[in-house]
Amino acid sequence: MKTLREITLAALAALLLAGCTVPVAESVPPTIGPLGLEQVPWEGGPEYWKQFAKADAAGWDEPEFFPIVAWYNGVSNQEEIDFDKELGINTYIGMPATFESSWLNDNDMYWIGGAINDTFNEKTPSWVGYILDDEVDGRFEPEAGRKHLSEISSEVPDGLFKYANYTYMVLENDLKASDSEQYVNDFTDVVSVDKYWYTIPHCSAEPYRDVSLVPIKQESCRSASSYGQTMDALRQRDTVDGKLQPLWQFVENMGGSDKESTFSEYITPNQLRGAVMNSVIHEARGIVYFNQALSGPCQGGNVFRMAQVHVGYCGEEQVDAARIVNNQIHQLASVLNTQSLAFELNPEVDTMLKVHDGYAYVFAMTAPEKSSGDSEMKLPEGISGTTVEVLFEDRKIPVNNGTFRDSFQHEYTYHVYKVKL
Known part of the structure; x- marks a missing residue:
């Protein structure tokens, strides 16, 4: 069975017309690429970032650049920056008020967020994007959520791209399709969804209930493939307005459960690498690591930093797995930043x-x-x-x-x- 990556934008538009309440814009005809194969629709790769002055100036439009983000981190010295760079991290979201922009500027690292102190201003080269908010769809009723995002969006400084992360609700059929589509399409230049398939209780629930836009079967729910199917579903939502934006994927570097009552296990090192790579196979243009362990025996607010400062830290193997797959991605960035070709080597x-x-x-x-x-x-x-x-x-x-x-x-x-x- 073909995935959404193997369907041309024209065919995808026709598919969406059958199930969406928001009309689909006129689609772009498929283009032919190398080997005489149709190219998989994309947002434009590195060229996409040229429309944002700060990202363009920072080199995000270079073929060798691939964003890998640490979600809520803390940096207080050069050694910590060096450790994160060795892990393949090049971007941060969430930092304490003591964080100085010079640590980013001097190390080719980047910031997505607001001006957290007076070291951040319109000339700060490392400040490339702005996060509107996190999981608005799960905290607001749709009309209030849209109003909230509109208000924040109007305050974003010029030259920055706009990013938001949503819950998996926007990829399910319980929420009204038009509400999900507006969340995904109306506010952002980059978008992601968090769903930690390996470590949340959903996959083990009895009876199992799945209302995903792209169905997730229980027997393969707790697998790397579910992360890729999340990207497929997000692309369906993103395609509705006839325009594409980069899709990023959240992956837990330890666990996604936030309560002791729902904790079962942490992601294994091999599962982590598989989740990241399956996301990339399904056209993820960036990886965001959920960098907290909020339940279980190995808790911490900054998994990456704990692996650096605590000898024998219980999550060090997961952190090392992130280092391995991140650096593989960076080695292949110039390949990943080319347009994919639609071809099925084997249906399995x-x-x-x-x-x-x-x-x-x-x-x-x-x-x-x-x-x-x-x-x-x-x-x-x-x-x-x-x-x-x-x-x-x-x-x-x-x-x-x-x-x-x-x-x-x-x-x-x-x-x-x-x-x-």
């Missing part, structure tokens, strides 16, 4: 295909319907390479008659393949 494998600098890149995980096992993948016509390099794994796979085979040991297993055109 969830893939993203890109072409860059004379090579095809395939990012692959198992689809929700298949949790593990061997899979054969058929490459598109026009690829001449006889071997596929598996990046970050120090191995190669032969290509026979345009196909290659590989194994996915777990639902969170991912592979990145590189093959010469």
Whole structure:
């Protein structure tokens, strides 16, 4: 079954017309890219950031840049900045009032928020965006929520992009579709939704109830694929007005439960990496880490910092997993910042295909319907390479008659393949 990433904007508009209360704007015809394949609709990649003076000047429009955000952190010295950079973090949301903008300016790090003290002003190069609010859809009735966001939006300084995060309610059918669509489309230049599939009780509820815009089956609910399906649903909402914006994904670096009564377990290191990569496969343009552990035996308000300052910290393996996948993303940023091609290598494998600098890149995980096992993948016509390099794994796979085979040991297993055109 094709994912939303493999549906052209024209086809997606037709799909949405059947179920949405807000009319869909006239869609853009599909474009043909490398290998003669249709390109997956996107917001424009790095070029998107050129319309915002601060992000453009800061280099967000460079192909090598990919935003990875720490949600509520604390920095008080250069060592802490260095630690965060080693983790692959380049952007912050949420800082104490003592935080000085010079720590960002001197280290190519960035801030999304308000002016938290007098070191932040219109000339601060690291101040690129403004967060309107968090989870407004879960705290206000829709009309009041829209009024609240409009008021905040009108006060955003010139040159900054506007960002908001919502609850998963905007991707469910309990909330009126037009309300969800207005939340996603009417206020922001970047948008995200938080749903911590691995660590919240929803997936284990009996009876299980799912009202997701993109259905999540209980047997595959607590898996990396659910994070990707969240991106698909958010893209459905985002497409309704005929314009696209970058979609970011929230991933917990420990847990998403905020009450002891609902705590079951923390995300494992492999699950964390899988959740991030599945989000990227489903066209996430940024990753935001929920950087708090609010329940369970390993609680803390700043998971990343606790891993730095406490020897033997109980979340150090999760933090190291974040470092690994973040830096893989940064190494591949110039590839990720190209427009994807619509092609299905195998219906049981969830893939993203890109072409860059004379090579095809395939990012692959198992689809929700298949949790593990061997899979054969058929490459598109026009690829001449006889071997596929598996990046970050120090191995190669032969290509026979345009196909290659590989194994996915777990639902969170991912592979990145590189093959010469």
